Amino acid sequence: MLQKKPLILVTNDDGITAPGIRTLIEVMNEIGEVLVVAPDSPQSGMGHAITVNDTLFCDKVIVEKNAPQMEYSCSGTPVDCVKLAVNEIMKRKPDLCVSGINHGSNSSINVIYSGTMSAAVEAGTMGIPSIGFSLLDYSLDANFEPVKPFVKKLALECLENGLPKGVVLNVNFPKLAEKEIKGVKVCRQAKAHWIENFEERRNPLGRRYYWLTGEFINEDKGEDTDEWALKNGFVSVVPVQFDLTAHHAIQDINSWNL
Amino acid sequence: MLQKKPLILVTNDDGITAPGIRTLIEVMNEIGEVLVVAPDSPQSGMGHAITVNDTLFCDKVIVEKNAPQMEYSCSGTPVDCVKLAVNEIMKRKPDLCVSGINHGSNSSINVIYSGTMSAAVEAGTMGIPSIGFSLLDYSLDANFEPVKPFVKKLALECLENGLPKGVVLNVNFPKLAEKEIKGVKVCRQAKAHWIENFEERRNPLGRRYYWLTGEFINEDKGEDTDEWALKNGFVSVVPVQFDLTAHHAIQDINSWNL
Numbered sequence: 195m196l197q198k199k200p201l202i203l204v205t206n207d208d209g210i211t212a213p214g215i216r217t218l219i220e221v222m223n224e225i226g227e228v229l230v231v232a233p234d235s236p237q238s239g240m241g242h243a244i245t246v247n248d249t250l251f252c253d254k255v256i257v258e259k260n261a262p263q264m265e266y267s268c269s270g271t272p273v274d275c276v277k278l279a280v281n282e283i284m285k286r287k288p289d290l291c292v293s294g295i296n297h298g299s300n301s302s303i304n305v306i307y308s309g310t311m312s313a314a315v316e317a318g319t320m321g322i323p324s325i326g327f328s329l330l331d332y333s334l335d336a337n338f339e340p341v342k343p344f345v346k347k348l349a350l351e352c353l354e355n356g357l358p359k360g361v362v363l364n365v366n367f368p369k370l371a372e373k374e375i376k377g378v379k380v381c382r383q384a385k386a387h388w389i390e391n392f393e394e395r396r397n398p399l400g401r402r403y404y405w406l407t408g409e410f411i412n413e414d415k416g417e418d419t420d421e422w423a424l425k426n427g428f429v430s431v432v433p434v435q436f437d438l439t440a441h442h443a444i445q446d447i448n449s450w451n452l
Numbered sequence: 453m454l455q456k457k458p459l460i461l462v463t464n465d466d467g468i469t470a471p472g473i474r475t476l477i478e479v480m481n482e483i484g485e486v487l488v489v490a491p492d493s494p495q496s497g498m499g500h501a502i503t504v505n506d507t508l509f510c511d512k513v514i515v516e517k518n519a520p521q522m523e524y525s526c527s528g529t530p531v532d533c534v535k536l537a538v539n540e541i542m543k544r545k546p547d548l549c550v551s552g553i554n555h556g557s558n559s560s561i562n563v564i565y566s567g568t569m570s571a572a573v574e575a576g577t578m579g580i581p582s583i584g585f586s587l588l589d590y591s592l593d594a595n596f597e598p599v600k601p602f603v604k605k606l607a608l609e610c611l612e613n614g615l616p617k618g619v620v621l622n623v624n625f626p627k628l629a630e631k632e633i634k635g636v637k638v639c640r641q642a643k644a645h646w647i648e649n650f651e652e653r654r655n656p657l658g659r660r661y662y663w664l665t666g667e668f669i670n671e672d673k674g675e676d677t678d679e680w681a682l683k684n685g686f687v688s689v690v691p692v693q694f695d696l697t698a699h700h701a702i703q704d705i706n707s708w709n710l
Binding site: 238240312348364395401404 | 494496497498499500501502503504505507508509510511529531532535536538539540561563564565570573577578579605606609613615616618619621622635636638639640641643645646647648649650652653655659660661662663664666689690691692693694695696697698699700701702704705706707708709710
């Protein structure tokens, strides 16, 4: 059992005022001492971007009056927020980093585009137990109530058990009422990809521009995937690693004539 | 053996006029039909970011007079460039995607921050054999001559043999003369992380801001890593996967009380 109050870093990619992060802060305040460092504006789709060619602002802010947590609003990406929090703002390494709750899915291949998950991964590279949470509902008025007990349970289990070295968790919630959620499944990432359909338009000066729109293609029929779990009413938990080495392919490439 | 001229997509993260991509285009023109879609400005450290909250411009440009390749300059990230190229610009799926040659290392954990590698990974998710190339020299006047024969050889081998499903290559070159390079080693990604030292300054109005600076910490003593290979005069080739599932950790997390 934990002896003292754990120190918890909270961040996200939808921005510091998004309902998802406000819910996450509320739940974390039941568990430990909370410090928030989150983007000052939406950073969806920023992946593991860091700010190398520009300056970073990071200011103490009060989002909720009389709230127990300290909060910092940062001009950078979710990964910048974690780097600033751990290396510049926090007096000691946090016991847990949680990111989200993202408005929208980060299951399957979406993990690589996700600012929410990249923030969790960044904390993981620093040896901090870390979880990214996402709800399959993009709307700003998404209902986060049903997922609160699961967020709390997962955070407590993570604090209690720790995580294997080099591993962080990607947690996605189906858009369901609490009693409709069938449980939690530990899964693998489904094999899927996007096919983009760029929408072409002209600006007032006649110059062509595009909006990125795409179609998610799940090519994976497995019943042990996050996509399957979510479609069947389960919370999906995928252990994610940042050693990207395809160890199984080393022998294959070694057969090349190099 | 290849029957017809392969179609090769070239991109990078340093921008379309960077010496690294000009070298890559030159080598690829010896192998096949080349199409370039690359960022209109430096996009280092953009990781797997995509442009979801803004418009994208992508215009045909002539960078070199009378060059055989078609080139497009794009306002987005390296991953946007690949998505636009494959889904909007190219008449058919390319036979190969090459990204780089990056000015600076993308070995070890740097792979997750790298726009160069994320472009290669994005093409990989679309089933396109794909290689990211980087030279361990950040300077704009880096000497790319020594690496040309290796780039050509690797691209030809990749076209001939293909790559295992779900795998792309992360190739890094030491900063050495050609005759000093000892050969090519297929490696795993070294376990390493960054410790940031943010440089704090004040803007003319007195507001605090930061520049990200950091120290690379290689905690890996293995002699089968990319860091070891590069330090010992070899070209490193790491097969990289975008299935981020830590399969070995699934059983562990399943023991949690969820």
